[in-house]
Amino acid sequence: MSDRPSPLADPHIAFDVSEGRRDIVVLGSTGSIGTQAIDLVLRNPDRFRVTALAASGGRVALLAEQAHRLKVAAVAVAREEVLPELRDALRALYGSEPLPELLAGPDAATQLAASPCHTVLNGITGSIGLAPTLAALEAGRTLALANKESLIVGGPLVKALAKPGQIIPVDSEHAALFQALAAGTRADVRKLVVTASGGPFRGRTREQLAGVTREDALAHPTWAMGPVITVNSATLVNKGLEVIEAHLLYDIPFDRIEVVVHPQSYVHSMVEFTDGSTLAQATPPDMGGPIAIGIGWPERVPDAAPSFDWTKASTWEFFPLDTEAFPSVGLARHVGELGGTAPAVFNAANEECVEAFLAGRLPFNGIMDTVTAVVAEHGVPGTGTSLTVPDVLEAETWARARARELAAKATAEARA
Known part of the structure; x- marks a missing residue:
């Protein structure tokens, strides 16, 4: 290992700061991160300009409004069937003005990610x-990464x-x-401390979690997020x-990464250094700061x-x-240490189980029970260094199918 944090996200690295505004492509523009990013851009038109949107x-109505307000060059949607509706919504806003370029389909966001x-x-x-x-990454763009799953499932591919x-x-x-981490070098770091709000069920035992509902799980005490991320926070x-x-990101071994529950969500994480000092980054719960770091670094955006x-x-x-009521962190460490396709299996199985829970087809504790079973069946994967995109897709397909099978079986047994 080097004596510095991984260059994937190294705060010591000097960036070239070009004059004028930064052109930004926003993927997931109608979601929580995307809407907050657009708000930040609109409040700082001298610093940023959004050139393309994907959702x-x-x-559709929100996407069209964003496109018109930002005057973007291109708009992409993953669902091809909504393209006529999107075109009509844009025409209603643009009038006689030319519409932005429209892309549709599962690869549309990928096309925009490589655009200038x-x-x-x-x-x-x-x-x-x-x-x-x-x-x-292949196109050489700076990547402000809010989509943690892409790093989880394709870690070696992303790092390469x-x-x-x-x-x-x-x-x-x-x-x-x-x-x-900007306060020291890689050799100075003793451990990373990741904070967790504890979600809506902090303090409950596994037995007390057995009967929680969809509405209970979506009532996060400090953060406003989408349903999947909110349930992931609850588990x-x-x-x-x-x-x-x-x-x-930081090339720190798993045994030197801790999780601590911090209900107020003021301290977002900490770094403990070898001299005993711990540096904590703190703000009231708000994603404006992290988004501003992502698109503005190394400059800071005032009042972000x-x-x-x-x-x-x-x-x-x-x-x-x-760890007894919430075994997910321990299981994540396990699949992370296994490497290969194990993280992809963990993530895909969880996505399926969360969908089943939100649809009322799986109890809350059944989410982690099912994910644990799928991971166990997957066994020991191949080495991470030889991972390919087809490997990831194949593992995900298997994990999703197996998670659906086990979830359906659990539901049937519960009703019997």
Whole structure:
């Protein structure tokens, strides 16, 4: 290992800061990250310009409004069937003005990721973000990465393409680690400490989690996120994925990455150095700061996020993780250490189980029970160094099918 953090996201690396505005391509523009990024861009028109947008196609009216307001050159939707609706919505807004270029289909976002720009913000949810991540890196774009799944499932592929300083993390935890790591070299780091809010079920036992509902799981106490990420926060799968991501981004062994529960979500993560010092990055819960780091680094964007009022008293609490009630972090460490296609199997099985839970076909505890069973059946994968995109896709296909089978079996047995 080197004596510095991995150059994938190394805050020490000097960036070329070009004059004028940065051109940004936003993938997942109608989601939580995308809408907040666009708001940040609109508040800083002298710094940023959005040149293209991509979305799944579930919020056509919003996508058309974004395109018109930002005057983008291209718009992409993953769902081809909504293209006529999108074209009509754009015509209603543009009038006689020429429409932006329209792309549709599962590869549309990947095409935009390679288009001319300074930075690609990948805010897509799920492992479908892998292809756009690889395309952006291969095209030489700076990648502001909010799509952690693409790094999880394709870690070796992503690392093989990424040049020094090409990936800037947008997750609040990894943006926090990124900033704190600037205070020392790789040899100075003793451990990374990733904070977790604990989700809506902090303090509950496994038995108490058995009957929680979809509505319970979606009621996150501090963050407003999409349903899949919110359920992942409730199971703490999200935190397990972040442990794998931290290992890949910063080249720190798993046994030196800890998770601590911090209900207030003020401290987004910490770095402990060998001299005993711990540096914590803190802001009130808000994604504006991490997004600004992702698209603006090495410059900081004024007022990107709220700051603390230090004249008011506040309490910051930290608790150890309950690994019995929330086994997801331990399982994530396991698949991360296995490498190869194991992380892809873990992630794909979880995505299927979350969908089943949200649809009422699987109980809450059944999510991790099923994911654990799928990972166990998958066994020991091949070495990560020989991983290919077809390997990842094949493993995901198997894991999704097996997760659906096991979830259906569990539901049938529960109703019998």
